[in-house]
Amino acid sequence: MRRDRDEWIVGRVATRTFVALPAAGARAVELLRAGETVTRTERLLREETGEEFEIADFVRSLAALGFVARIGERPVPDAPAPRASLPWLTPRRTRLALHPALPVLVAALLTAAAAVLVRRPDLLPGYRDLLWSPHGSLVLVTGAAAGWTLLVAHELAHLATARAAGVPGRMRLGTRLQFLVMQTDISGIELAPRRHRLTAYLAGIALNLSVAASLVLVLAATDAGTTAHRLLAAALLLALLPLPFQCLLFTRTDLYFVLQDLTGCRNLYGDGLAYARHVFRRTVRPRGPGGAADPSAGLPPHERRAVRLYSAVLVAGTAACLAFMAAVTLPADVTLLARAARRLGPGHGPAENADALAVLVVLGGINVLWLATWWRERRRSRSRR
Structure with missing residues (x-):
């Protein structure tokens, strides 16, 4: 309690x-x-x-x-407890994740990296750093491997911090709109002190920033133009790329949970969605005084204000994401997959076949995994009703 x-x-x-x-x-x-x-x-x-x-x-x-x-x-009969991920990560083994000195160390590392970038602005990453090899398949495969490694490390940071607070936690794949994500359920952190809660929510972002800062320091000591330098620059960009996604609060990212905690809301996403649906129904089918009640009316004033503001962000952000998927992401994926399929077969050389196969496996595999995860979540949601 x-x-x-x-x-x-x-x-x-x-x-x-x-x-x-x-x-x-x-x-x-x-x-x-x-x-x-x-x-x-x-x-x-x-x-x-x-x-x-x-x-x-x-x-x-x-x-x-x-x-x-x-x-x-x-x-009284009791339902079995959900299985925790990596049960060998005990609170004793992860206690350093909540040590007060850890944020200071992260801040010192970021400060050192920022000082290096001020002196060496040429180390700032750009999209060309991802194209470290002329072979597209090699870029795609290594990028996917590094990206998934960083993603697992990001979620492990959440899990270890929550485990240090005595929360079991469970990692699994999930979907957020058109995005395939790995997520860590740290339900139970609600009972921890605020510092522990916020540390658990921000642990993944801190991990990405720490990796990026470390790569900046290593890059500064590496000769430019070498393969090692190009690989490190690509890894730096891959470590930073997930951070803008965290600003998409309407997809329940790490920063969403920080916002929910700071506003004192119990279910910011659920209440915001319910209020957005109420406004839509009232706009489309106005019923006068006898219409459906406002679902946010019963919330405390501070929650009601936050929910109504968040509902606007939820609607606008979701619409923008889906529009971007329809106009950019989906056509690009279909084009890349179609090109790869045309370049696969006995009429093409070994290099072209290998390149096309890599695109089909990596890009096609991600889309198939998203679809399977989305379907599994829908089945689980229906079974709970």
Whole structure:
């Protein structure tokens, strides 16, 4: 249990189930956990607050959430806890991820890299650095390998930091609009102190920035024009490329969770989506005074303002992303795949066949993986309804 503004966050880290309760609800949980009966809990709350509470109904709700171990001597069936990724990463082994000195070290590394770039602006990466080889297939394969390595390291940073706070965490593939992503479920971090929560949310970004800063320092000591220099420059750009994506708050990126925490919202994305749908329905089919109620009306004022602003960002950002996919990404992918397919076969040389095969495997594989992940998420979502 953790107090948060005027409410309490109550939950079980093992099952990753959490709810926000008013002070009276949190007090009822404390009394029941201490062994008080339903009747006595009702009486004590009435004496403390002067209000009547239906604790029996409250207990039924808690049991449905998996918060009740037993009623009398009868145990309540419990759902199995979700499996955690890399269980050997224990809180003891990852405790340094939450050490107060770590942000200072990251800041020092970034400062050193910035000082080098001021003196050596030629080290600033550009898109040409990705094209380190004249062979497109080699560029594509090495870029995919380095990109996925950095992606796994990014998520491992989230997992290790959450594990240091005692949160199990689980890594898996997911989709965000047209993007294939790897995501780490760190449900349970809600009960940690704010510094630990924000550190867990920002750990991946800090990892990318630290890798980029280290590469800048190594680049400064490497002779320009060498293969090593070109590879390091490409790796530097690959480390920085995921960072602009973090600004797409409407896709629930790391910065989205920071924003949700700082605004004190419980479900910024879900509430924002519900409000956007309400506004759309009201615009398309106005029903007058008897229309559907505003889903944000029952939220506290600070949440209501944040949700309504976020809903505008959600709609505009989603529309822009889907439009970019339709106008740029999808045509480019189809063109590249079609060209590769035409260059594959006995009528072409070994180099052309190898190049075309690499494009089909890497680019086609990513698109197939996105489709399979998207379908799996839809099936999981339907099964929960």
